[in-house]
Amino acid sequence: MRVSALADELRRRADEDRDLTRQAQAGPVPYFRRRLMECRRENAEVLRAIVHGHGWPTADVVGESASTAALMILLHGPDLDFQLTCRDLIAQAAADGRCPAVHHAYIADHCAVEEGRQQFYGTRVNPVTLRPYPIRQPHTLDERRRDVGLGPLAEQMRQLHRGG
Numbered sequence: 001m002r003v004s005a006l007a008d009e010l011r012r013r014a015d016e017d018r019d020l021t022r023q024a025q026a027g028p029v030p031y032f033r034r035r036l037m038e039c040r041r042e043n044a045e046v047l048r049a050i051v052h053g054h055g056w057p058t059a060d061v062v063g064e065s066a067s068t069a070a071l072m073i074l075l076h077g078p079d080l081d082f083q084l085t086c087r088d089l090i091a092q093a094a095a096d097g098r099c100p101a102v103h104h105a106y107i108a109d110h111c112a113v114e115e116g117r118q119q120f121y122g123t124r125v126n127p128v129t130l131r132p133y134p135i136r137q138p139h140t141l142d143e144r145r146r147d148v149g150l151g152p153l154a155e156q157m158r159q160l161h162r163g164g
Contacts (some may be wrong), residue, residue: 007066010057013043014069017076044077056089058098059115080114087111101148101156112136121145122153130160 018093020036023029047070050057059067074086087107094104109119121144125132132153135141142152150156 002058003062006054006057007044007062009065010062010069010073011037013046014072015071017043040073040076041078043073044079044082047073047077048079048082051086051089056086056093056099058093059100062096064100065132067103071106074107075110080111083107083114084111102150105145105148105150109133120148121148122156123150125157125160130157132157 003102011105017036017039020032020039024032026032050070054061057067061067062070071090073085075082077083087104090099090107091104093099094101105121106123109121111125112119113124113133118134119132120136122132122135122141145151
C-alpha cells in the first residue's frame with residue numbers, strides 16, 4: 001500500500017470511530033454501540049496488518065495526523081497484547097524523534113491502567129469519577145507531562161470539568 005493511501009486509510013478509520021462514538025453517546029441505541037464495537041475491532045485488525053507489514057506508522061512516514069489516527073485506533077482496540085507490542089514500538093519511535101513523545105505517554109498510561117498499574121503521565125481519567133486513575137510518583141507528574149508536550153494535570157482537569 002502506498003504511504004499516502006495508508007495515511008488516508010488511517011485517518012478515515014479514525015474519523016469513522018469518532019463519528020460512531022458521537023452517535024453511540026447521543027442516545028441509548030444499541031445499534032450504534034454494536035456498530036462502534038465492530039468498527040473498533042475492524043480498525044484494530046487493519047492496524048495490526050499495517051504494523052505487521054510496515055512497522056508502527058510513524059509521523060515521519062505517514063504524517064502526524066495519520067500517526068495520531070493510528071494511535072487512536074490502537075487505544076480503542078480490544079487487544080491489550082497488541083497494545084503492549086505497539087507501546088514498545090511507539091516508545092522507540094518517540095525516542096528516535098519519528099513520532100511525538102506524547103503518543104508514547106498516551107499508550108503507556110493506557111497499558112498501565114489496563115494492567116492495573118499506576119499511570120505515569122496522568123492521561124487516563126476514570127469516566128465515572130472524572131478523576132485520574134492512580135499516578136506513579138505524583139510529585140514529579142507535571143515535569144514528566146511537560147517533557148512530552150502535555151500541560152499541567154490541573155489544567156487538563158479544569159478543561160474536563162468545564163466540558164471542553
